[in-house]
Amino acid sequence: MRSDTQYLLLIILIVVLDFFWTQYLAYRNRKRMSPKIPAQLEGIYDKEEYEKQQAYQKVNSRFGLYTSLFSFVILLFVLCFGVFGWLDELLRQCISSEIPLALAFFGAIYIVNDIITLPFDYYGTFVIEERFGFNKSTKKTFWLDQLKGLLLTAILGGAVLALVVWLYNTLGDYAWLYTWGAVTVFSLFMTLFYSNIIVPLFNKQTPLEEGELRDAIEAFAQKAGFAINNIYVMDASKRSTKANAYFTGLGAKKRIVLFDTLINDLDTDEIVAVLAHEIGHYKKKHTLQGMLISICYTGVILFLLSLFLGNQDIAVALGGKTASFHLGLIAFSVLFTPVSLVIGIFSSIHSRKNEYQADAYAAGFGLADSLINGLKKLSVKSLSNLNPDPLFVFFYYSHPTLLQRIEAMKK
Structure with a gap:
């Protein structure tokens, strides 16, 4: 079997397994839903609120299944029929330089993806969230948000992408190190100035x-x-x-x-x-820890990515004829999924541990009861699922469940 065929089959296998695994976890979560209030939730939800919460979770779960299935089918079609390679060859007829080519390639994918997912976003906001009394956004605000998001992605995302492509195409084997430095500087800048620059574009x-x-x-x-x-x-x-x-x-x-x-x-x-x-997060240096872990994680990803970019077989597997940064990045994003899943587990465990420590910090000032009451109100107000499946929590939750946090603070 040719190498490019092996890559394509591996990519498709990972996409299929990832979809069925995530849906299996979602199914387990749905199975725990019941109109009867579990004993441990009595006193947090009353009967009417709990019924509303269960309905909200079921609607969102089904909606998530439909949107995931739709995206899954589209991605399989794109992979099986070499659409990424077709787009690459089409753009190469008009663009010869690698940086404009990568920008046009990802720009086209972003716009098409936005067009496909926009009806789902609209339905989620103005039907589901509206039905359960959460939505306060007007249609004008919704469309302005979409436009601002598009422009922000084009400007910031385009600038970062152009720099990264230039570094990888110019600096050879050690390009990933320079890219790592550039991305780290950008991340630190956004950490410091996000609320000053980005948030005002959307909120006062x-x-x-x-x-x-x-x-x-x-x-x-x-x-x-x-x-x-x-x-x-x-x-x-x-x-x-x-x-x-x-x-x-x-x-x-x-x-x-x-x-x-x-x-x-x-x-x-x-x-x-x-x-x-x-x-408490700041005092326990969780913010600094998270930043350092993120920087290290980014470095590992960029190094591994550098191993894929010049691979001709990967380009052919995606339907292309020429190895390129953008086709290598697409393939890598899929092939890295199993590694990302494992890293995500450890990240979630670490995050939940930090949440317990931050709760304990607040409790150390005699604020345990106030924090518990506040968390209860916020959870009920947002119709949060307070009784999720443990395996679902293990893989996806960055925070312990409300019941786990209450139990820990009472100890």
């Missing part, structure tokens, strides 16, 4: 006004020895009723961002407890 962020909540947050920050002056409120309610808060940046650029929905849903002590959890 205003400083938290003086009053009881700000005083309570600042008092806790002082008690915890955490210097923070940048506390912002984001108008998340323009899109959804779901609440959240996050911590971003490093050093003088660190910033706490509260969704306005969070302020509406929780009382002051509960908000402080949620922020104590976020500050």
Whole structure:
């Protein structure tokens, strides 16, 4: 059997196994759904809320199955009929330089994928989320978000892609090292300035006004020895009723961002407890750990990618005639899936461990009850699945379940 045929069969096998594995886990999760409230959830959900939660989870699970099946069939068609190679050859008739060729190739794939998935995004927002009372986005906001996302991807994604292609085509065997450095610098820049540059394109962020909540947050920050002056409120309610808060940046650029929905849903002590959890991540150096792990992970990926880019058999396997950066990247993204799955397991385990530590940090300040109450409210408000399948949790959950977190904090 020819090498290119072996590569194609391996790629198809990985795509098929990945689809059936993810759907098996989703099936296990659906099987745990029941209209009867499990004993451990009594007191968190009442009967009406629980029935609504179960309906929401079932609808989303079925919708996820349909969208995944559709994407799976499309990808199989593209692989079996060499569409990636066909697109490469078509573009080569007009473009000879590698950088414009890669930009045009991925640009065409991105646009086609956007056109295909857009109806699903629209349905998810204006039918499913609307039906269960989450959606607050207008059609104007939805379409503006799509346009802004497209432009942002074209500008930032295009610039990064052009640089990476140039490095790999110019610097030979050690190009992956220079690419690693460039991607690391870009990632650090985005960590520091994401809230200043990207978020304002989609949401307004205003400083938290003086009053009881700000005083309570600042008092806790002082008690915890955490210097923070940048506390912002984001108008998340323009899109959804779901609440959240996050911590971003490093050093003088660190910033706490509260969704306005969070302020509406929780009382002051509960908000402080949620922020104590976020500050716990910083104090326990989870943010730094995550950054270092991400940098190392990126380096390994770029090195392995460099081994695929000049492989003629891979190009032929995808229907092409000439080895290229973009065809190598497509093949690598599929072939790396099993490795990514294994790495993802360890990443999830590490992340869940960090969440327990951040909870314990907040509890150490006497905020366990407030954090538990706040998490309960947020979970019920967002109709979260509080009784997921353990195997599904093991593979996919970056956070412990609410019940696991409550049990740990009560200990």
